[in-house]
Amino acid sequence: MNTDDEPRVTITAIAREAGVSVPTVSRVLNGRSDVAPGTRERVEELLRSHGYRRRGSRTVRRAELVDLVFNDLDSPWAVEIIRGVEDVGHAAGVGTVVSAIHSESTSTRKWLQNLRSRASDGVIVVTSHLAPPVHAQLRRLNVPVVVVDPATGVPGTDVPAIGATNWAGGLAATEHLLELGHRRIGFVAGPTHLLCSRARLDGYRAALEAAGVPLDDRLVQPGDFYHASGFTAGSTLLDLDDPPTAIFAASDQMAFGVYEAVRRRGLRVADDVSVVGFDDLPEARWASPPLTTVRQPLVEMGRLAARTVLRLAQGEETESPRVELATELVVRDSSARPAGR
């Protein structure tokens, strides 16, 4: 008489167990209004514990909203990603909700609450490291998550991640400077806890080693991707007894900070010190001089992330594709042969 191990978990069964009607369970599944918070929770819990899966390719409610979450909206970086996501979302008739959680738990809680009340169809997290409980929450709500530019190795489980070939980019930039004839090449690093920072640094090191150039720890200065740190690090490098003839900054913004450090010393970018950045933000092309940099396909990364969440929202089970889109060295006017050669 025990029928606990029936193979099919149907909403009829859930409804009976929860003591509600079938349509009510259906409403919970589709995140619609007209369900009491308590009932909704009870049903969600049962759905989860019974491991309910949708039958066939039934009409999954058309996606209406995807969330795009940044830590901060303080960089031109962010707009590029937004453009990519908005572009795909717009075409699919889906709204893009942009948020900044500032790495605060209260802020995150507020966002999560809002996300829930408006029934978001998917979340794209940029660089941020959402706390595991937040991931768990989203899982419970059946909201798919995609990470752009993963901050850490494994966000927890099988979350799809979209990044760029940071190591290859660091390598290419450094090789470019080596080919120009530079031997003392400074490096301005990004935050060390970020995966992309470490990959860029390793690419820099790998290029130097391959060229047989000895590593000098003083040539590697810390930074945080923002302008000010580039200025500070650049100043430190230029004030060394044996200053570098070229500086590779792990972000365009830091490269512009280096520009300012160079200028303040009465030196000229390219003529006296070569500078290479990373990102290829729009202003790189319009800086004076135009910045040689490693192009990161930010818009394309946003597009791919959007396509991926929307696909997941449709119920298509993507097998967590950890994609890395190619970076590309863009040579402009800020890099030249070292002076006096």
Place this chain on the structure above:
Amino acid sequence: MNTDDEPRVTITAIAREAGVSVPTVSRVLNGRSDVAPGTRERVEELLRSHGYRRRGSRTVRRAELVDLVFNDLDSPWAVEIIRGVEDVGHAAGVGTVVSAIHSESTSTRKWLQNLRSRASDGVIVVTSHLAPPVHAQLRRLNVPVVVVDPATGVPGTDVPAIGATNWAGGLAATEHLLELGHRRIGFVAGPTHLLCSRARLDGYRAALEAAGVPLDDRLVQPGDFYHASGFTAGSTLLDLDDPPTAIFAASDQMAFGVYEAVRRRGLRVADDVSVVGFDDLPEARWASPPLTTVRQPLVEMGRLAARTVLRLAQGEETESPRVELATELVVRDSSARPAGR
């Protein structure tokens, strides 16, 4: 027996006339699910034609989403506004939906459709000139609209608008250059169809007139706010027989284009040609040299716009405040006394 002119329009009456139950009308009013599209339209039409007003200060559904609409997301400009709106929205537990409609009617239609299906609580339009029928639609849907940086004089009716004191900013920048001793001052204009462009140009002219400096049409060059046009206009100005000793660009991005034009001629910004911009984007502080510019409180404009829509969404009838927030001249290193004085 004729009771047509009963003073109170109640949803019971609407329900009877539409041939549906009272709860159904209530659902339409609150933008909830479980109403057939046809029914919803019929009821909306009746509500509108009978001029239905909510009784008392009944629980207006808490706002969940506001829309922020740009023409294009291709400028650092946009992030600043987004930051302001997101900040206020986030604090109020409201999501910010960012869209770019690219001035296309099909794109706008798609956005409007999505906006409707997810029941947006308010719209903030940036610079864009939404077509009158779109405004009419939003009115029908009872969605409040606020305009930031109004593109044109009157968006149609009594829509609240939040701008900046563009004329005063243009005046201040020009006066600053005059005080430094410049007499030939070039101007790189923005798109002439935009209100803010014309105000900045008029401010420039007013300052010159007040100082008794004759206007020279050749010193005013057209632009479109983007880098490239600044470069072109700057080049034209510097190639004049009697080139200006200072150039005031109506946007920071164009000012950077001017930087490049100056550099390409082997000249130096500030030492040879003073340059002043408009906006005070984050990169203005970090340009080489740091740019003297007119600060526009973009984040604050976004914040105010968000507060205003949310207030309107709550039913508080703001009497269309056409606010202009103050601009402020920020003197940095790109402006100096003319050479040889």
Place this chain on the structure above:
DNA sequence: TTGTATGCGTTATCAC
């Protein structure tokens, strides 16, 4: 009371 909002079941319907 009267007006309005919410939660949930009933009935019809649709896809397989």
Place this chain on the structure above:
DNA sequence: GTGATAACGCATACAA
């Protein structure tokens, strides 16, 4: 038929 969704009304809760 069976699983699931869509549209609407009933009963109720609650505010003025």
